[in-house]
Amino acid sequence: MTLSIIEQIKERRKVLAISQESLAEISGVGLRTLKQFESGKGNPTLKTLQNLCDTLGLEIKLEVKSIE
Amino acid sequence: MTLSIIEQIKERRKVLAISQESLAEISGVGLRTLKQFESGKGNPTLKTLQNLCDTLGLEIKLEVKSIE
DNA sequence: ATTAAAAGTGCAGTATATGACACTATCAAT
């Protein structure tokens, strides 16, 4: 059961015990925007994703899919 | 020298020897949109990224950044 | 049961991503 990108971000935020409000402030992403993602709505841009990931100490990587 | 996400996608397309036009058609991403990305402009949405990655056999992963 | 903090939602304005069309530029071959 692999988590979606958004779910992974949400999990990471919780591991770091940061509120949505704090993450929004630190990352520069609007609180309304963050709330939307975490409640399963929305379709973030790469820039927004990167802002969040940078703040959370996450790295976005592309891997060649293995032939299961 | 780490490549940007977009650059990695471009590289992958070339490895597979697919034209922008083919990739656009297969992935469902507009040709104009794809051209924009590969020429360094634009800020794709996650959905668009995933369409491209799916088609190219790439997987988007989030990793916890190692300390330095 | 109260309370406070955190998370989620409705609405509305602004910015911008997406996409189509037509065009130009570049490249690779003969």
Added chain:
DNA sequence: ATTGATAGTGTCATATACTGCACTTTTAAT
């Protein structure tokens, strides 16, 4: 030098991402 395929650009219309504000709901604590 021509030709054909591929890549890049200008403009514009439409869709939607981003955001703030105000509000409600949920969660977690005493």
